[in-house]
Amino acid sequence: MSMDRREFIKIAGLTSLVGAGASGAFQLLEPGVLDAATHEEHGHGDAAHGQAEEQASGPKVRWAMTVDVRKCEDPEVVKRIVTACHTAHNVPDFGNPKDEVKWIWADTYEHAFTDSANEFMDKSIEHLPFLLLCNHCDDPPCVRVCPTKATFKRPDGVVAMDYHRCIGCRFCMAGCPYGSRSFNWRDPRTVLEGKPYNPNFPTRMRGVVEKCNFCVERIWKGLQPACVEAAPDVLTFGNLADPDSNVRQILRVRVSMRRKPELGTKPSVFYLV
């Protein structure tokens, strides 16, 4: 099955001009098919065009992710996911907790769902690794507190960072209730030297905050996020605003949880248990 980017964007609902009939096709795709369709580095399709229209007619896209926790049991799977993301985005590994920078990582249930601890819970869940990343909240506190709009919410729901503008005040780190943000306490390039890297993605500089960007540089091209591509059976990425999308279909039939729902941030990352 092959499809060009234009078609993907239509199907993903990026443009309102497309007939409703086409929008059901997205979730029929196997994850990974998308990247086979569009992988040339210099391509530039109609995404920009589509987004402009989308802005005019209200949000038609809200990107979201589901994490099938039971499929994370194998530590190799977690490692594959983390490595895929951190290599794709040139995330530095300082090797010590004080300087640590991370976009996606695994932690226990107890740490991920701090207010939902249940001592009588199924022991198998207790020891499962929960993948943690930026929740791309619908009502993100980090965006609210940022004094320069260096972190902002895009029309498609992605909470993005403008590293050119960040002054490094770290108010967003205090504001994020999920511990999703890291600060570059040192020059990240000192530890990226000689490591596997992505030549088409920048690094960051010392003194700015960074975090998961939901792979905006990939979804724009019709690709799945790097983590989803690394483990398509664990992670599903799709449009929450479309009632027929892959993620909506999953959420309809599976029991899902979001982290700290009582805070009203409405995360876009759902955990399937």
Added chain:
Amino acid sequence: MYDANKILIGLAIFLGLMTYPVWSGLGRAVQAPKPEIDTPIIQKMPEKKCVENTHFMKTTHMQLINEWRDDALRKGEREYTNARGEKVLMSLQLTCMNCHSNKDKFCDSCHNYAGVNPYCWDCHLTPKQMKEGI
């Protein structure tokens, strides 16, 4: 005037220091830079043209790159339509430096001459880094 001597000497020293950049360069001819466009991709172009015309690029590339940055990153619009009606991907690393792969002989030659130090390369990879590693 009290302490006229001291004040005048002080003023002379102050003026001397303030104008240092002007008189220190006197009589020294520094060649104006000639940024090279001799790269494999530009050589292969039938008609050598940048995103916009050469005069515009010389005078306004910094504003253009700033606009591209905000459009691509903040608005998610990655396509630029130039004066000739052509569509270009807005990307420093993937568009600009794809042709101008000789950063040291192109970007740096003028930037060093003008004494400017753009911080693009603190994060973005140079063509050399893209090929050989960070």
Added chain:
Amino acid sequence: MIEKALKGEPRYWAWIFFLLSIIGVGFGCYLYQLSYGLGITGMSRDVSWGVYIAQFTYLVGVAASAVMLVIPMYLHHFKKYAKVVIFGEFLAIAAVTMCLLFIIVDIGQPARVLNVVLHPTPGSILFWDMVVLNGYLLINVIVGWNTLLADKKNVPTPGWVKPFIYLSIPWAVSIHTVTAFLYAGLPGRHLWLTAVMAPRFLASAFASGPALLILLLLLVRRFSKFDAGFDAIQTLAKTICYAMIINVFLLLMEFFTAYYSHIPGHIHGLEYLFFGLHGHDNLVPFMWTSAILGVLGIFLLLVPKLRMRYDLLAVACGAIFLATYIDKGVGLVIGGFVPNPFEGVTQYYPTFPELMITLGIWSIGALILTILYKIAVSVREETA
């Protein structure tokens, strides 16, 4: 008037050069921080604000406290403050300057600090903090300088200064309220998410600032011919006492809400600070020192016989200053990050260069204060 700061005894110059040398060391450490990054500090992913922001928070309170002199003087015509109020305003100038410097050294990209102005974001409390702090600095420079100038010439303060004096009253309240809002509006930081944050900030500010001011006035009394006057100092001491009692009362409210409701998140922050959490207790001795000093200070200030003795008054003010400093300048900011969003505990220890930069900024504050007080004292001595 500035020439008055250029004439002094050897010990004045010795003090100035002592401060300058500490500033030099602090500046050296800051250059190191600029070249290496904030990694030279003890801050981490979990405790992402440390000693710098803690000092900032504390000093906003010291700056705001000038209003405790301005209100009695200008709204109630309490004439005994007439000669003292300038010292409160100059203390505010030094304190706000230090606040701004602590922000500068804390941010990762200081060269981009103007982005706060270039991309104004009214939804961000930090934006408003920048506005009110700079405004407060300006107001106090205008008011302080012009009242002193008028005093020197033995004429009444010019009429156009009056509106600025009245404006300074709500403005002082605003700087500390906005600073409290930096913390009190963050979801998921239980220790900070409390409606009494701003009132408690103001109460502790109105205790700590005047306590520091009394200590300074006692020093001035010792080293110069200017005496603030027994009545003025005693009234100020009563202000400190009441404010500190309210501060302690509000702290006890926090304990009640957390421990009676039994909500773990609300308990954890206080537990870490005062009893230790999961075996992590590096701040426990500090917090109890603060509690004991606070009670001691209140006791000494509450009993008139004790308060009226200058030596015991100095002890009381020192105790209150330290108690509020530990409470707000150490416990509050760091305690807010413990436990982290994953209920884990990462302890924070400031590093040597971090402490030297901090000390350097305090020295800059002391230098500004010394020069301003020197001018004010010289004018007072002349007109006395």
